[in-house]
Amino acid sequence: MRPRTQYPVNTKQIVIGIIVVFFLLFVFRSAFSSSNDRVSSSISESFKNIQKPTKCSPTCTKIPPSLAQALVHYSTSTITPQQTSKEVSVTKKILDKKSPCNFLVFGLGHDSLMWSTLNFNGLTVFLEEDEAWIEQIKKRFPMLESYHVTYDSKVNQADILMEAGKGSECTSIGETRHSMCQLALKGLPSEVYETTWDLIMVDAPTGYYDEAPGRMSAIYTAGMMARNREEGETDVFVHDVNRVVEDKFSKAFLCEGYMKKQEGRLRHFRIPSHRDDPNKPFCPLRF
Template sequence: MRTTTKGNNKFTNIPIKHIILTLFFLIFLLVILLRSSSLPTRPVSCPPTHNPHPSPDPSPTCNKLPPTTAETLVHYVTSNVTPQQTYKEISVSLGILTKKSPCNFLVFGLGHDSPMWAALNHGGRTVFVEEDKSWIRQVLEKFPGLEAYHVVYDTKVARAAELMGMGKREECRVVEDPRVSRCGLSLKGGLPEEVYEVEWDLIMVDAPTGYHDEAPGRMKAIYTAGLMARNRADGETDVFVHDVNRVVEDQFSKEFLCEGYLTKEEGRLRHFTIPSHKTRSGRPFCPT
């Protein structure tokens, strides 16, 4: 998402931003071509967005490039900062978004790649949860159309081994609403109520900070993402975890999102496809 050192604006300045722009144009060109081939004689209104705080974009027809997307394209073409995920890593999530959007997309972390994720899920609801209040204000000043909330973590990377042991207890293998879970790894009250109430189609875990012992780490974010996926009424949730080259992200994603649900691994990104555990009684926490 953002650089690991707060206040440091040195992002990887590589040709990936041009690749991202190309992806945006190709996706919307494809959408426009598909829609134009079946357009009636009069314009069709675009489907309403799921965003409860929509930006005042006067988009009269579906085959018009949304102003927010245009702003995102201009941002990346004129900016020297680029997302930390590589082209191949982004392509994994993009492939799923292309199939499922517009959908409900929850992202742990807010950063310079956030406008990209929101634009790729145009017409859907993309929500970002972030640990740093000042960072939220800074990003929303530049991109007021994003939907972001503050989240509180009470863990530290230094306690990861202890939390892993806790997560192997029986109460942490029970699938239920994170708010009432007895597992100490569940984010019970750190998120806004509405985040718990939505059934998320995609969840990206790319935060909180986890590169030093005093950082909160992604232990609870990973566990809670898996619990939300299993607790949905039906269907499946695509969960992505970034930075799996690090110990916490590697071990916790394998343990709580389950290697049996691992769909793809590309670079530092893992993609898990987790089915609802509500539709089949007795489904084990991890597939055997």
């Protein structure tokens, strides 16, 4: 058998081949490194674009102490407030729109902390007939602003006061502390007379037996404060309208024509200022 032909090895070709191999390895390595850098840079940019939490003061994420206290109080209390959930919701809807505002409440009770909290950052003032009860509430909730008031009239005088309220001295517009009307409350703190109230709640005085202080004067005074404001409207609420005095006096002096809603034992009236029109009737005409 004839042997295969032997070709001589060319040294120059081997050297060129080695150089080409090293060149290809260098190019591939550079391309791979550049690709990794781009990926790393892209990932780094993505992390930079992620929105970091905004730095704030140590107190900006905390709820106000008064709100915290209200939450703890009502979540642990076994005492039922004077008003039902549906009744409370009527006033709350108005507070949602108007607060922070000026809110005057006749009465200091188990729901007072709630009203003050719902009007957060507003002015909420409570008027109470029982000094001992005021002191008791102040010890538990010192942030509530309350004043002691005295009511001269009793429930059994309601009919006499209803007749007196029909006189011209009771229907003329003016400050109640200077009024000649027998129904006007004249001994309230100066702050009460000098403040323009956006909401007024009548849930006191006692009013549930003949010899108890009645709500006749509170209802009348709330209505006159609303009429005497410079401009705008006042939302007035009367609780316990299932009782004779609250029913008759709210219709007569807050006016059925101004009534917006009744929910359970609560009535809501919206009374406009009468200062801009001296000829405006005490109650709106009903057709």
